[in-house]
Amino acid sequence: MTPEEFKALRTTMGLSQSQAAEALGVSRGSVENYERGKRREDERAVEIPKTVELAAIVRLLGLNQKDVRFLVEMHTTRGLPTQAEAERVREIERKISIALMKKPA
Known part of the structure; x- marks a missing residue:
């Protein structure tokens, strides 16, 4: 950077x-x-x-430490996510999308 x-x-x-x-x-x-x-x-x-x-x-991106830890954990585990985990990933992805839409190009 x-x-x-x-x-x-x-x-x-x-x-x-x-x-x-x-x-x-x-x-x-x-x-x-x-x-x-x-x-x-x-x-x-x-x-x-x-x-x-x-x-x-x-x-x-509007993320907090819990979000980041969760994403790292999801990325480093080998199994399929549970339904609750998959929903949390989608929720975090929505937060990122909203944050990106608010930022000027």
Whole structure:
């Protein structure tokens, strides 16, 4: 994810840098550095960690930690899902579809 893409995600969600930092579990300075692509102090390049990148995408899609854990569990199990599990997957897919329809192209 590029610094520009990271900033676009944050602004699409309508979050300030402070709000994004809180939601992602990082400092506001880290969010600023990710968006600049380098550290303010010494101008060294900053790479956005994959965990932060994935957390930002999950947040954009309107998913919560329970949804993500469930999807990972469903993806890693070998058996067929129960009817209740299949319905939950469809419910999560609907949430993602609705979130994507709300986002500008």
